[in-house]
Amino acid sequence: QVQLVESGGGLVKPGGSLTLSCAASGFTLSDYYMGWVRQAPGKGLEWISHITGSRQTRFYAGSVKGRFTISRDNARNSLYLQMDSLRVEDTAVYYCARVVVGATGVFDCWGQGTLVTVSS
Amino acid sequence: DIVMTQSPDSLAVSLGERATINCKSSQSVLYSSNNKNYLAWYQQKPGQPPKLLIYWASTREPGVPDRFRGSGSGTDFTLTIGSVQAEDVAVYYCQQYYSVPYAFGQGTNLEIK
Numbered sequence: 001q002v003q004l005v006e007s008g009g010g011l012v013k014p015g016g017s018l019t020l021s022c023a024a025s026g027f028t029l030s031d032y033y034m035g036w037v038r039q040a041p042g043k044g045l046e047w048i049s050h051i052t053g054s055r056q057t058r059f060y061a062g063s064v065k066g067r068f069t070i071s072r073d074n075a076r077n078s079l080y081l082q083m084d085s086l087r088v089e090d091t092a093v094y095y096c097a098r099v100v101v102g103a104t105g106v107f108d109c110w111g112q113g114t115l116v117t118v119s120s
Numbered sequence: 121d122i123v124m125t126q127s128p129d130s131l132a133v134s135l136g137e138r139a140t141i142n143c144k145s146s147q148s149v150l151y152s153s154n155n156k157n158y159l160a161w162y163q164q165k166p167g168q169p170p171k172l173l174i175y176w177a178s179t180r181e182p183g184v185p186d187r188f189r190g191s192g193s194g195t196d197f198t199l200t201i202g203s204v205q206a207e208d209v210a211v212y213y214c215q216q217y218y219s220v221p222y223a224f225g226q227g228t229n230l231e232i233k
Contacts, residue, residue, distance in 0.1 A: 047221060
């Protein structure tokens with residue numbers, strides 16, 4: 001079945017870096033756009049980035065632009081989020097999600113999430 | 121940037137009754153060239169990731185019960201749960217995907233009265 005599994009979360013100091021990974025299975029990653037959505041503790045959802053398929057065009061929320069980099073390795077069925085210059089306000093559960101074909105921005109399959117805590 | 125505002129923030133409904141959640145966008149999410157509303161609804165239960173319910177404002181995702189109905193156009197949208205079941209207790213979010221940055225509403229917490 002379709003599955004997304006995130007990894008790489010943890011505790012990091014402000015100004016530090018972290019790379020999240022998302023392993024996809026049950027479907028061909030290259031056929032889909034993919035994205036990351038985060039949720040701060042007790043708060044709502046925030047779209048932060050997505051990446052298209054073959055051309056790998058990238059889009060970012062203003063809150064992370066210039067600090068986060070989304071990438072994908074279709075051969076490894078994996079999606080990544082490189083996070084630099086982390087801030088306390090980046091503390092959240094980060095979800096990897098698959099985009100509905102033909103409806104860019106709609107996410108039909110989500111991982112369980114990985115928690116990133118930014119604290120000194 | 122488009123801002124999404126949901127109402128109410130919280131809703132308590134008796135089992136079997138109808139629940140209505142409203143969502144308003146700060147600008148139209150109706151794309152005139154294809155006459156589609158770029159609006160989705162998600163359900164999030166405690167400790168779980170969100171689940172897609174509806175997109176294009178009214179298209180149900182396969183497997184979603186038909187008691188979930190999306191309606192509206194332009195800037196005003198509604199998610200209606202026709203007969204609330206115990207398993208519908210969750211937070212519901214609307215989301216616009218008309219333009220980047222894609223934005224979610226603040227969420228509506230549905231409880232059983």
